[in-house]
Amino acid sequence: MINIAIDGPSGAGKSSAAKLAAARLGYVYVDTGALYRAIGVAALRRGLTTTDKEQVLPILPELDIQLTFIDGEQHVILNGEDVSKEIRLPEASMAASDVSAMAEVREYLLDLQHKIAAENNCFMDGRDIGTVILPHAQLKIFLTASAEIRARRRYDELIGRGTPVEYETVLQDIIQRDYNDSHREVAPLKPAEDSVILDSSYLTLEEVVAKVVELVEAIPEEKK
Ligand code: DC
Numbered sequence: 123m124i125n126i127a128i129d130g131p132s133g134a135g136k137s138s139a140a141k142l143a144a145a146r147l148g149y150v151y152v153d154t155g156a157l158y159r160a161i162g163v164a165a166l167r168r169g170l171t172t173t174d175k176e177q178v179l180p181i182l183p184e185l186d187i188q189l190t191f192i193d194g195e196q197h198v199i200l201n202g203e204d205v206s207k208e209i210r211l212p213e214a215s216m217a218a219s220d221v222s223a224m225a226e227v228r229e230y231l232l233d234l235q236h237k238i239a240a241e242n243n244c245f246m247d248g249r250d251i252g253t254v255i256l257p258h259a260q261l262k263i264f265l266t267a268s269a270e271i272r273a274r275r276r277y278d279e280l281i282g283r284g285t286p287v288e289y290e291t292v293l294q295d296i297i298q299r300d301y302n303d304s305h306r307e308v309a310p311l312k313p314a315e316d317s318v319i320l321d322s323s324y325l326t327l328e329e330v331v332a333k334v335v336e337l338v339e340a341i342p343e344e345k346k
């Protein structure tokens with residue numbers, strides 16, 4: 123199978139670009155952040171402090187997390203319930219960032235990610251796909267953009283979905299999550315040595331997609 127790792131900070135446009143590139147190439151798009159978000163939501167629903175390992179880890183055996191693809195759209199099923207909408211709420215973002223810093227949570231999600239990659243030509247979007255999950259991916263892309271531009275995009279997206287938010291809150295949230303994600307001990311956010319770094323700050327979505335498709339098409343035959 124051909125596996126493309128696409129890592130980078132929140133709001134760099136990984137999901138929009140990878141989703142379109144995947145559709146164009148006939149690949150599956152896998153959003154691994156959704157898995158951490160599902161665990162975050164499960165912890166929030168139980169009223170737990172999401173930074174506290176002693177509260178979060180004991181719930182892992184109670185969770186069954188599945189990814190299903192309906193009309194090419196990924197859905198996250200938590201213990202039989204589709205939580206795809208709930209995991210997008212801002213509080214779920216921070217909870218996901220908190221639980222994703224726990225080594226045991228990352229370990230818990232490893233098999234599921236490996237299984238999906240082994241069964242599909244896919245774009246796998248995350249933070250540690252190229253460095254930890256799929257170190258042998260045929261192509262690794264690190265997609266980034268400035269915090270202000272990412273906050274503006276996330277703000278527009280949330281407002282567009284009817285979620286009332288303030289720009290300044292979104293920016294602070296992004297800065298905090300960047301810090302958490304890149305300073306944690308386990309699998310911190312960083313480009314793999316053999317990744318292609320793509321800065322989307324001044325590129326349109328279509329330009330990013332075109333570049334990504336071009337990189338996939340340039341994968342040498344012997345690597346496929
Ligand atoms: O991509 P996202 O915003 O949905 O991710 C939510 C959180 O999950 C983010 O703060 C970092 C974490 N995450 C991670 O640690 N590793 C991944 N492969 C994907 C997401």
